[in-house]
Amino acid sequence: MTSVDTTIQLISAGAPGTTCSPDLAKGPWEIDLEPNPGYGPGSSMGDIIPAGAPRQGQLPAEYRDASDIELEARIVAAKATLGDRAVILGHFYQRDEVVAHADFVGDSFQLANAAQTVPNAEAIVFCGVHFMAETADILARSDQAVILPNLAAGCSMADMADIDSVTECWEALEDLYGTEPDETDRVPVIPVTYMNSSAALKAFCGEHGGIVCTSSNAATVLEWAFERGQRVLFFPDQHLGRNTAKAMGVPLEQMPMWNPRKELGGSDAQQLHDARVILWHGFCSVHKRFNVDQIDKARVEFPGVRVIVHPECPMAVVDAADEAGSTDYIRKAIAAATEPTVFAIGTEVNMVNRLAAEYPQHTIFCLDPVVCPCSTMYRIHPGYLAWVLEGLVRGEVINRIEVPADVAEPARVALERMLAVRPGASR
Numbered sequence: 001m002t003s004v005d006t007t008i009q010l011i012s013a014g015a016p017g018t019t020c021s022p023d024l025a026k027g028p029w030e031i032d033l034e035p036n037p038g039y040g041p042g043s044s045m046g047d048i049i050p051a052g053a054p055r056q057g058q059l060p061a062e063y064r065d066a067s068d069i070e071l072e073a074r075i076v077a078a079k080a081t082l083g084d085r086a087v088i089l090g091h092f093y094q095r096d097e098v099v100a101h102a103d104f105v106g107d108s109f110q111l112a113n114a115a116q117t118v119p120n121a122e123a124i125v126f127c128g129v130h131f132m133a134e135t136a137d138i139l140a141r142s143d144q145a146v147i148l149p150n151l152a153a154g155c156s157m158a159d160m161a162d163i164d165s166v167t168e169c170w171e172a173l174e175d176l177y178g179t180e181p182d183e184t185d186r187v188p189v190i191p192v193t194y195m196n197s198s199a200a201l202k203a204f205c206g207e208h209g210g211i212v213c214t215s216s217n218a219a220t221v222l223e224w225a226f227e228r229g230q231r232v233l234f235f236p237d238q239h240l241g242r243n244t245a246k247a248m249g250v251p252l253e254q255m256p257m258w259n260p261r262k263e264l265g266g267s268d269a270q271q272l273h274d275a276r277v278i279l280w281h282g283f284c285s286v287h288k289r290f291n292v293d294q295i296d297k298a299r300v301e302f303p304g305v306r307v308i309v310h311p312e313c314p315m316a317v318v319d320a321a322d323e324a325g326s327t328d329y330i331r332k333a334i335a336a337a338t339e340p341t342v343f344a345i346g347t348e349v350n351m352v353n354r355l356a357a358e359y360p361q362h363t364i365f366c367l368d369p370v371v372c373p374c375s376t377m378y379r380i381h382p383g384y385l386a387w388v389l390e391g392l393v394r395g396e397v398i399n400r401i402e403v404p405a406d407v408a409e410p411a412r413v414a415l416e417r418m419l420a421v422r423p424g425a426s427r
């Protein structure tokens with residue numbers, strides 16, 4: 001079992017280069033009580049947690065002060081006591097010392113589905129970020145409690161689109177386009193939200209004829225939307241929307257950006273009339289760090305290197321890579337390589353390092369030489385995991401994530417539309 005450490009060095013074992021902030025060595029509880037904490041330190045260090053986001057209180061001292069070895073022993077003991085009453089889910093981007101305790105490791109959608117395969121579980125402990133726990137709650141039985149060990153584990157990208165701004169945008173588009181379908185029965189615009197969004201936005205899509213997508217099925221979902229609508233409003237990730245639509249042949253000039261802080265999103269009425277995909281001004285702070293210079297450097301240092309990046313990376317990076325695909329795609333591509341291969345990967349460093357350890361026959365490294373994990377995922381320190389598990393042993397449910405029924409129902413509609421398009425889709 002991996003021993004627990006609060007420092008970045010542990011999760012970046014084997015990775016060359018420096019970290020993006022010395023503050024990464026601090027315990028996440030050092031920011032829990034700040035009045036207006038940012039998402040940093042880490043990749044999303046420039047982003048500020050929205051005022052309405054759930055707040056994490058002070059982690060009890062017995063967990064803050066516990067040694068790594070003590071925390072590990074307490075987690076193992078609590079897990080053994082709970083048996084199959086609790087299931088622990090660990091996202092691919094999660095720290096190793098938390099993933100070591102997970103019953104399932106995967107992407108957000110795989111994990112939400114995995115939870116449903118454990119019928120005896122009364123509690124689903126989701127070691128990921130807030131929108132993932134919400135999705136698990138939407139798909140779980142009502143008597144199952146979904147727990148997020150640290151409420152401050154949000155997602156800076158998901159928070160870039162909130163329900164009020166999207167509703168304002170929608171009303172402006174309705175003023176512009178009207179609401180009547182054209183002669184082929186296609187409505188003016190279909191909303192499509194990436195899985196990385198709040199439950200409220202999934203519900204918005206469910207209520208407005210829209211759908212959810214993942215990075216695995218974005219092209220199939222866009223095809224579905226184009227059959228039903230003249231255009232798509234895609235949120236929150238501009239890069240996934242642009243990369244996917246471009247690969248489908250949509251010209252860049254037909255993909256205007258919607259910046260919620262600007263009049264008409266920063267576009268003019270003609271651009272919006274001509275649009276096929278309107279891209280929300282959102283991005284992932286982790287994947288935004290990748291650039292073409294890193295790929296050029298990898299090609300010089302390792303001739304023949306296979307470069308695979310996540311489609312949340314900017315378009316120029318996706319264009320310069322050999323392949324682009326979801327976390328699941330990246331995993332499968334490496335697993336399928338029969339000859340020793342050098343892989344340069346453009347996604348979160350924890351996942352890349354874990355793949356490197358899992359497949360020692362290959363040389364696998366992260367394109368970004370600066371170690372900069374998803375700082376929100378990183379907030380699920382083992383101390384928080386021990387805290388919520390021991391709470392369950394005492395019969396106390398800590399940090400339950402509950403999506404209200406009036407949001408969960410339409411959100412489920414949008415998720416089910418996605419499943420009907422391609423069952424088993426994953427992020």
Ligand code: SF4
Nearest residue numbers: 155156157284286374
């Ligand atoms: S890697 Fe990016 S999109 Fe994923 S949880 Fe972290 S900030 Fe959000």
